[in-house]
Structure formats: C-alpha cells, structure tokens
Amino acid sequence: MALFLAAVEQGLIWGLAALGVYLSFRVLNFPDLSVDGTFPLGAAVTATLISRGWDPFGALALAAAAGMAGGLWTAALSTRFRIQGLLAGVLTMIMLYSLNLRVMGRPNLPLLGRPSAFRTLSHLTGLPGDWAKVLGAGLLGLGCAALLIALFRTELGLALRASGDNPTTAQAYGLSPAAQLTWGLALSNGLVALSGGLAAQYLGFADIGMGIGTIVSSLAAVIIGEILFRPRGVGWGLLAALGGSVVYQGAIRVALRYGSRLGFTAADMRLLTALVVLAALVAPAWRLRKEG
Amino acid sequence: MLTLHGVSKTFRLGKESVRALDGIDLGVGAGEFLTVIGSNGAGKTTLLNVIAGTCWPDSGRIAVAGQDVTAWPAYRRARFIGRVFQDPRQGTAPHLTVAENLALAAQKGPRTLRWALGRARLAFFRRELAVLGMDLEKRLNERAAYLSGGERQALAVLMATFTRPKVLLLDEHTAALDPAHAERVLEITDQLVRAHHITSLMVTHRMDHALRVGSRLVMMHKGRVLLDLGAAAKANLGVEDLVGLFRKVGVVDDELLLTDAKACAAQ
Numbered sequence: 001m002a003l004f005l006a007a008v009e010q011g012l013i014w015g016l017a018a019l020g021v022y023l024s025f026r027v028l029n030f031p032d033l034s035v036d037g038t039f040p041l042g043a044a045v046t047a048t049l050i051s052r053g054w055d056p057f058g059a060l061a062l063a064a065a066a067g068m069a070g071g072l073w074t075a076a077l078s079t080r081f082r083i084q085g086l087l088a089g090v091l092t093m094i095m096l097y098s099l100n101l102r103v104m105g106r107p108n109l110p111l112l113g114r115p116s117a118f119r120t121l122s123h124l125t126g127l128p129g130d131w132a133k134v135l136g137a138g139l140l141g142l143g144c145a146a147l148l149i150a151l152f153r154t155e156l157g158l159a160l161r162a163s164g165d166n167p168t169t170a171q172a173y174g175l176s177p178a179a180q181l182t183w184g185l186a187l188s189n190g191l192v193a194l195s196g197g198l199a200a201q202y203l204g205f206a207d208i209g210m211g212i213g214t215i216v217s218s219l220a221a222v223i224i225g226e227i228l229f230r231p232r233g234v235g236w237g238l239l240a241a242l243g244g245s246v247v248y249q250g251a252i253r254v255a256l257r258y259g260s261r262l263g264f265t266a267a268d269m270r271l272l273t274a275l276v277v278l279a280a281l282v283a284p285a286w287r288l289r290k291e292g
Numbered sequence: 293m294l295t296l297h298g299v300s301k302t303f304r305l306g307k308e309s310v311r312a313l314d315g316i317d318l319g320v321g322a323g324e325f326l327t328v329i330g331s332n333g334a335g336k337t338t339l340l341n342v343i344a345g346t347c348w349p350d351s352g353r354i355a356v357a358g359q360d361v362t363a364w365p366a367y368r369r370a371r372f373i374g375r376v377f378q379d380p381r382q383g384t385a386p387h388l389t390v391a392e393n394l395a396l397a398a399q400k401g402p403r404t405l406r407w408a409l410g411r412a413r414l415a416f417f418r419r420e421l422a423v424l425g426m427d428l429e430k431r432l433n434e435r436a437a438y439l440s441g442g443e444r445q446a447l448a449v450l451m452a453t454f455t456r457p458k459v460l461l462l463d464e465h466t467a468a469l470d471p472a473h474a475e476r477v478l479e480i481t482d483q484l485v486r487a488h489h490i491t492s493l494m495v496t497h498r499m500d501h502a503l504r505v506g507s508r509l510v511m512m513h514k515g516r517v518l519l520d521l522g523a524a525a526k527a528n529l530g531v532e533d534l535v536g537l538f539r540k541v542g543v544v545d546d547e548l549l550l551t552d553a554k555a556c557a558a559q
Contacts (some may be wrong), residue, residue, distance in 0.1 A: 020493075155395070155403035158388070165385040169393075172383070174370040174400035175449075184490045234387075 002130075009133045011142035011246025013202055013218065018241040019144055021218035023188040027152075027234060028164040028181060030078075033089030033215050037096025038070040038189040040211035043044055043069075044197030046104040047111055048207035056117040060197045061160035067193020070096060071185035079178035085288040091213075107208040110212075122187050124252035133202065140198060142192060145242055149235040159183050161234060201225075213270050220273055223280040293491040294320040294343065294459050299352030300336055300515075313349065314515035319507075320459075323489040325482075327502035330512035331538065336495040339512070340461045341365040343493070345369040356459045371400045374457035374490075376448050376465040376481075383448030383465075386437035390428060390447060391417055393436050397451035420454055423448075424480055446480055453484045458462025460485065462494040466501070477506060499534045513541050 017039055024032035042063035049059035070092060077088035101107065122132035149156040162168040163180035173179060192214065200206040225244025231237040252273075256266060264272070301313040308350055311370035312335045313469045320326055329353035330336050341347035343354060345366035353467045354362050363367050377383050384393050395408040409486075414432065424446045428439075445465060452460060462481065482505045485492045496502050502509055513517035518541055521529065 152406055155399050155408050156405055158392060158395055158408040161392075162388060163386045165387045166382070168377070168382045169385050169396070171346075171367045172370050172375045172377075173396050174367055176365070176367045197531065201458045221309045 003257070004250070005130055005134060006134070007250030007253050008138045008246055009130075009202065011221075011249040012134075012137035014195060014244065014249060015141045015221065015242040015245035016144055016198065017192045017214055018218045018221035018245040019141075019238055020188040020191035021215065022238060022241040023148070023191070024185060025219065025239060026164075026222065027161055028184045028188070030181060031084050031089070032071075032074060032185060032188060033086060033188070034070055034074040034092035034096070034185075034189060035094035035218065036211045036214045037087075038067040038193045038211075039196035039199075039214040040206070040208060041070055041103070042067050042094050042111070042193030042198075043200035043206035044196075044208075045102040045193070045209055046197035048103055048105075048202045050111055050114050050116070050201070051109060053247050056115050056120060056201055060194060060201075062072070063197030064190045064194040067188040067196070068190035069192065071187070071189030072182060073176075075182040075185040076122060079181060098209070098252065102213075104206060104208070108205060109207075110205045111200065112204055116204075118201060128262040137202075140194070141242055143239045144194075148238055152234050152250070156268060160166045200254070212277045213273065216270070216274055216277055217248065218245075220277045220280075221248045223277060227269050227280060234255070238256050293322040293324070293357055294318075294493075295353075295355045296343070297341060297353045299349045299354065299357075301335075301347065311515045313342065313346065313352075316352070316515070317518060318510075318517065320491055320493065323484055324508055325492045325506040326494065326508045326510055327496070327506035328493060328495045328510045328512060329502045330360040331535070333514075334512040335391075335515040336512055337463055338515075340375075340463050340493065343459070344373055344375055344461055357436060360434050367497050372389050372458040374452035374455070374460040374462075376445070376452050376462050378470060380441045380444040380448060383451065384427055384436040384439075384444055386444060387435055389435055390421070390439070391432040393447060394454075395449060396422070397455060400455055420450060422550045423484075424450060426476075440473070442469050442477060445469060445473070445477050449477060449481050449484065453488060453490060456488055457490060460492040462492060464495050464497060467497060483507070499531045499536060503529060503531065503534070 013153050017035065021035060024030050045063040045066045046059040049062060050056055073090045077083045077091060078085055083091070108292040118133045118136050119125070119138045122129050125132060125135065127135060151282070152161060157177050159170070161179055163175050163177055167177045170180065196211070197212070219242040222241045223244070224247050225231070225240030225242070226237070228247060229236070229240040229243055252269060255264060255269070255272065296316050296318040299313055299316040300311070303310045303312055309332065316339065328336050328437065338347060342349045345361070345364055350409055351363070353360055356369070356372060385396065389446060391409055391414060395413065398413065413472065418429040419430065428441055428443060436447065438449065449465070466477050469477060478501055494506060505528065507523045509521045510517055519537060
C-alpha cells in the first residue's frame, strides 16, 4: 500500500514534467532538452525561497515563472539565433546547471522542518501526511492537465497544435511559427519547473543533480501512457502521460525494492529507464519491418 | 487588388544561377481570376512564393489592396492572402480534425481564449462543407490525415476561401490528384472563387484547365510574362494554339529541369 501510494504521489508530481514534455515533444514537435535544467531550476528556486521564509505556494508560483523564462530562452536560441532545436535545449540545460548552483549557493539545500505545500494541505484538511501528499499531487497534476485540455480546445491552443502539426499550414493561416514555439516552450518549461518545485517540497531538499534524466523519465512516462492507454486525441494524450508517469514511478519503486535480487542497484535505474524508452522507440519500426 | 512592380528573384545553387523572376510587372484587378502557365522553371511557383511571402524578392515591390507588403513575413500576409499548395498534405494539419482545421482557417487574426469549436461555428462549418458535395459535413471529427487526397484538397480550398481573402493563390493544386478528383477540385475552386469574387492566381500545368477557368491567362517563360490575354482573347483560344505559342518562343518541355519549388526549398 505504501508502495502504491508512493507511486501515485510521485507519478503525479513528476507527471507535471511529463505533461510539459508531452507539450514540447508531441504537440509542438520540438525535442526540448532544456527540461533537464528547468526541473532542478524549479526545485532550486522553491527551496531557496522557502528557506528564506517564503510561503510554499508562492515559491511554487515563482518556480514556474523561472521555468517559463528558461523556456523563453531556449525558444529565443532556436528562433532568433537559428540554433538547432536539440542544441538550443542542451545549451540552456548546461547554462542552467551553473545558474541553479548560484540560486542555491550550494549543491544541496535541505528543507527539513520547513513548511511545504503538503504540510499546509494536511493542516487545512486534517488528512494524515501521506494522503495530503496524494491530494496535493492529484490536485495539481489533474488540475494542470484539465487546464491544458481546456486550453487545447480554444483558438489559442488550436494555434499551438496546428503550428506543431504542420508549420506550413499554420503559417498560411496567419500564425508565426516562432511565436507559437516561444509561448509553447514557456508553458512546457513552466510545468516542468513546477514539477521540480513540488518535487523539492515532497523530497524535503533540492539537489543540483536531481534534473539529470528528467527528459528520459518524462518521455518514458509519455510513451508508457501511449502504449498502455492508446489515447485518441491530445486531451487523452495528456491524461495518458499522467497515467504513464504513475505506472513508470510504480515500476521504478518495484525495481528498487526487488531489483536487488536480480543484482540491480539504484545506480542502474537510469540505464534501465533509457532501455525502456529505447525499446518503446524501436518497437514500432521493428514491428513494421516484421510485418512489411 | 494585387500589384507587382519590377519583381526579380535569382536563385544561386553552387556556381549556377537561375533568374526565376526577371523584373515582373503585373497588376491584377479585384475579382480577376488569373491562370498562369509556363514551362518548368518559368518562375510560376516563385511568383506565388514572393506574393505569399515564403520567398523574398531581390528587388521590386509587392502591394495587396493598395498596401505595400514587400517587407511583411508570410504569416502576416496570410491574414489577407489565402493559399492552396500542390501537395494536399501541406494545406491541412493532419492530426487536427476536419472541424479543427476549419477553425484554424476561420480566425486568421489574433487568437483568443474563445472555444475553437463553438456551436454556431460548427453549424457554419457544416453548411460550408455541404457545398463541396463530398459528405465531409458528416466527418467533422475525423482527422484530416484520414481523408483522401482529393477530399483533403477540397477541404484546403474551402479553408483558403472561406475567410474571403483579398488574394487567393493556387499552386498547381490539382496536379497531385487523380483525374476525377482533379476535375472536382477545379470545379469547386471555380465555383467558390466566382461566388465570392475572390481575386485569384492559379498556376497550372494543364493548358485545358488554364483555358477552361479564369478570366485572364498569363504565360510565363524564363521569369518573364510572355503573354497576357484577357477574357475575350482567351475564349477564342484552344490548347493547340497555346502549344503553338510555346513552340514559338522555343520551349521544349524538358528543357529546364530545375523547378522553382526545389530552388526555393534549397535556399
């Protein structure tokens, strides 16, 4: 039960990052790697602010804003300076590594005994800590997914989707591909940083290395969601990414607990995650070749 | 409605350079339907590209409805220029539904947080789709990718026309379709253009199409306008006459293999 709860909590918290990655990779069709920098940026901003006495919710808001700035930066590199998308993201990621150290002042910032959004929720609702975590993560995860689903049904959201789906068409109907990419990446990285900020409050610390592999684990969540739930349309796709994130976190918990019997340790997790993503990426092509 | 003044464009590919547009002066009046023919490399597609803004001219000015748009990016011109491409896949977004594609085309100005698919809009879409006679009004929630080439192109023509653009650019938009669909899409185009008096330029390889529709015919060769015929002169012309005119200027169809589209993409 504890394992199940942990999977749901973490799945929803890290699922916010999966929503962001779904937005950049699937909707905008832009392979944005800056998330490996904006996730810990969100954590660093949140932890720093809370340790200076900020309200945990205000800290989350500012974390999201910082992430959006990171997304704007990547978009600017790509659209203004014509830097290839992958490289633009990598540059942002590396720059943010230094910046995150600056923000925190040191590589690890513990938040022991500090207020957190979860503790406030627990206090407000009278729920025990674990359930407050599920509630908080659920409210934010599902809330953000619902907002995005609604956004995608508006003219603004449709413009974003069209621009990622077919830039030629989008341009022929009055949309600037650069402008769409810019606000799309801001939104995406805002979500990722929000995820990082919430993760810091959940874990009770921010660490300079906590962003490594964010892109891979988020993509794993997106892909697992697509395979398990076969979503039709972008709204279901978002919910599937959240669901995929829960399944992924569950699988990681199980692997951490029972993997040692097979000789795996925590150090192998990233390798295993990358292999899962690799398998999911290769499988369709492989199946096609077999059938064709 | 549309004026080009001294528009030139040269493509340089390695050591070779091709003068795709050579000082084009062209005025198209409101409601005129121009058909544009010419050999490969004559500059037809480049002409449409510089008007749409996806290709920058080296020199010259372009004005739409009295407004100089030479320095405007393509997406800004798109507010009053409609465009249908040769490839049906370029004119529609594949993962958006039929209704969503129409909604994309329905609001060319600044987008807002309004629902893209309101009830009134859907009713409007159904009425407009019914005009095509392809039963697309019953497939509003299907993705554009699932439509056939002809259906998708008919949808693209409808999308390009239903905000009543000041200028409509048709770039060999029936060339990639099977004969039956090509005829149907041409019919739909002619019908919509005339019903809404949309100033249009249609580039085509098909001389019979160039003669059958439109109120004016322009023949291009090596980046220049060689022939410009009004409705009366056009009505008396047959396909053989056009072929004869091409021969007279010494055009052999496979003479120039470099097409404008490739040159523009290579830039």
